[in-house]
Amino acid sequence: MKVVLSGDHAAHFPAGELYLGELVRPFECPERWDHIVAALDAVGMDDRLAPDPVDLGRVGAVHDGAYVEFLRTFWAEWTAAGHTNDAIPTMFPVRGLRHDRVPDDIDGRLGYYALAAETSITAGTWQAAAAAAAIAQTAQRLLSDGEETAFALCRPPGHHASADQFGGYCFLNNAAIAAQGCLVDGADRVAVLDVDFHHGNGTQSIFWERSDVLFASLHGHPADAFPYFSGWGDETGSGAGEGCTLNLPMRPGTGFDEWGAALDLACDRISAFGPDALVVSLGVDTFEADPISFFRLATDDYPSVGRRIGRLGLPTLYVMEGGYAVAEIGTNTVNVLRGHLDG
Numbered sequence: 001m002k003v004v005l006s007g008d009h010a011a012h013f014p015a016g017e018l019y020l021g022e023l024v025r026p027f028e029c030p031e032r033w034d035h036i037v038a039a040l041d042a043v044g045m046d047d048r049l050a051p052d053p054v055d056l057g058r059v060g061a062v063h064d065g066a067y068v069e070f071l072r073t074f075w076a077e078w079t080a081a082g083h084t085n086d087a088i089p090t091m092f093p094v095r096g097l098r099h100d101r102v103p104d105d106i107d108g109r110l111g112y113y114a115l116a117a118e119t120s121i122t123a124g125t126w127q128a129a130a131a132a133a134a135i136a137q138t139a140q141r142l143l144s145d146g147e148e149t150a151f152a153l154c155r156p157p158g159h160h161a162s163a164d165q166f167g168g169y170c171f172l173n174n175a176a177i178a179a180q181g182c183l184v185d186g187a188d189r190v191a192v193l194d195v196d197f198h199h200g201n202g203t204q205s206i207f208w209e210r211s212d213v214l215f216a217s218l219h220g221h222p223a224d225a226f227p228y229f230s231g232w233g234d235e236t237g238s239g240a241g242e243g244c245t246l247n248l249p250m251r252p253g254t255g256f257d258e259w260g261a262a263l264d265l266a267c268d269r270i271s272a273f274g275p276d277a278l279v280v281s282l283g284v285d286t287f288e289a290d291p292i293s294f295f296r297l298a299t300d301d302y303p304s305v306g307r308r309i310g311r312l313g314l315p316t317l318y319v320m321e322g323g324y325a326v327a328e329i330g331t332n333t334v335n336v337l338r339g340h341l342d343g
């Protein structure tokens with residue numbers, strides 16, 4: 001399995017994350033990447049390549065152009081306004097407020113384009129986010145050119161980013177960019193399977209009305225877990241996309257028996273959809289020791305996750321999402337990939 005990766009991820013590491021009323025060291029930290037690379041090294045998965053430069057035209061196929069430009073130019077505008085600290089959004093166009101006016105003020109625009117306040121923007125955020133999108137694009141092209149599998153080692157993650165909002169540690173939706181790229185490069189239908197602990201609200205919203213992309217997600221129930229306002233089982237898509245979204249939310253303490261049964265259900269739906277390619281939003285924050293999540297998967301469960309996905313027999317691109325038990329993230333991630341290859 002080819003692995004696409006870039007050291008540019010390290011440019012994104014804000015000083016703090018707003019978490020339960022405190023500014024803490026971000027859970028989404030650069031060491032996550034280091035541990036994944038070390039685990040790949042340990043099993044000899046060393047077929048690696050750097051990404052081609054990001055294709056912003058293709059990014060624009062799933063993201064709003066003004067939003068991408070906001071991300072690209074934010075730090076220059078923020079510092080020009082006299083700020084030297086990282087930026088944290090604090091005011092949002094929520095219920096009762098207008099969504100149809102984009103503020104001129106940079107702090108106002110920060111809130112307009114944000115869905116939550118835990119995700120800070122720092123000097124290197126755009127560099128890292130653009131590199132992550134480039135990684136997804138390069139890995140997708142490998143798949144479209146005939147590779148059976150590929151691993152896009154993206155950081156920051158992407159599945160919470162919608163067409164025009166960042167948050168949940170995500171800025172550009174790497175998995176959605178890859179799925180759309182598969183379609184542009186010849187696939188008629190693509191499935192996105194999101195096994196990250198959190199609901200992939202961004203991916204869901206991007207493909208909500210689309211009949212050529214199936215979005216299936218296993219996640220912590222929104223009654224109990226971030227992103228709280230998305231991911232209920234009755235969200236199934238709309239318009240042409242009605243029935244092309246599958247949400248399988250699960251409650252605190254869910255172990256591998258129940259989670260694995262949900263995975264089987266999602267895989268059955270994917271088979272029935274008949275896609276030409278599969279993009280997996282691979283988060284391992286389903287792990288029992290994850291500090292911000294509440295499922296109970298064990299390290300030894302992850303090979304079975306990869307085996308079950310591999311049994312679909314589809315060209316498969318794994319795109320890295322979450323996982324915050326840093327010491328175990330590498331082993332858990334590689335266990336999924338190895339399970340796929342060994343299955």
Ligand SMILES: [Zn+2]
Nearest residue numbers: 196197198322
């Ligand atoms: Zn997550």
